[in-house]
Amino acid sequence: MAQEQKDQVDENFVKEKEAAFAEFIQRKGLKTTRQRNTIISTFFRLRGHISVEELLTEVKKANPRIGYATVYRTLHLLVESNLVDERRFGYGLARYEGHSDVEHHDHMICLECGMISEFFNPRLEALQEKLAEENNFTIFRHRLELYGACQDKEACDRRKNQKAAEAQGA
Amino acid sequence: MAQEQKDQVDENFVKEKEAAFAEFIQRKGLKTTRQRNTIISTFFRLRGHISVEELLTEVKKANPRIGYATVYRTLHLLVESNLVDERRFGYGLARYEGHSDVEHHDHMICLECGMISEFFNPRLEALQEKLAEENNFTIFRHRLELYGACQDKEACDRRKNQKAAEAQGA
DNA sequence: GTCGAAAATGAAAATTGTTTTCGTAATCCA
């Protein structure tokens, strides 16, 4: 499964992001470094909502000398460059999401299996705009998170078990 | 302004909450203490979305010996008793909100002056339910936060200046 | 290419917000 996913990495997507980041670095007068390249290349090969720890673990496989500080610093740059969104579901722990096609979207989070799915609905967006307008408010951005449970209990259990197994193995 | 607000404290509201908390404490077999009484009485006299620090500052005026630990512990009890909601807007810092009439509501947060206003819209709720259903998902709770700016720049500036002044004074 | 200023790195220390520990004190039911 994870294997399968890894094989599906879209090299063009990764290249595109790398290029965009390089452009950003250039524009800001910052410097290109091996570490940053490793980190962003690793980041965009992963999918989903990645924690710093998860990313660092992967990054260390390519270069074990890279530490938390550099990963944090690079993630901040990625956020600043608008290539990545920072999310905080529930408590503390930040997660980072490299957005692909869908620019903006909201999230549904299953409290059982941890599944995070994304959705976008123009009527919802419009309604928010309308409500903001009624309150003399201008929206820059918003966040909407639906917490609940999958209705497909089988799939949900499967994911839950897999997660448990992974936690075991780690 | 703050003065005016202080005078408007609804003593019945405070009494009601104190009684409800006492009942909760009783039901759980916990003990009534002077500190807890001070904290909840102080809390429900404040309004808005209160941080632990803000609360502690007020509490210390009544009893300077009360420290962070007890405030945190009491806030947890308040959340557990359902008399208070915990919110986390944007980053880290938890804020606590003693809910009055409106059970559930969402928030608009002005990034300029920090104003937090609350709203509720049944169509929005219904639409969320519909979208969840389409994704075979059951919502337990949700959070929606609109980040942006007040359109009334004058009022916004006034609040911003007041906040700056308060920060000065503190 | 090489110099040198500017920026980046990594390890460790610092910060922030919050929780836990632990010895002492208060509560409250029998």
Place this chain on the structure above:
DNA sequence: TGGATTACGAAAACAATTTTCATTTTCGAC
């Protein structure tokens, strides 16, 4: 009014993140 139970407060621990600082790397000017 014990005395077991619970709470308190100060300080230590914690987890996530940021900063510091000495060292190394980058890259444009020469």
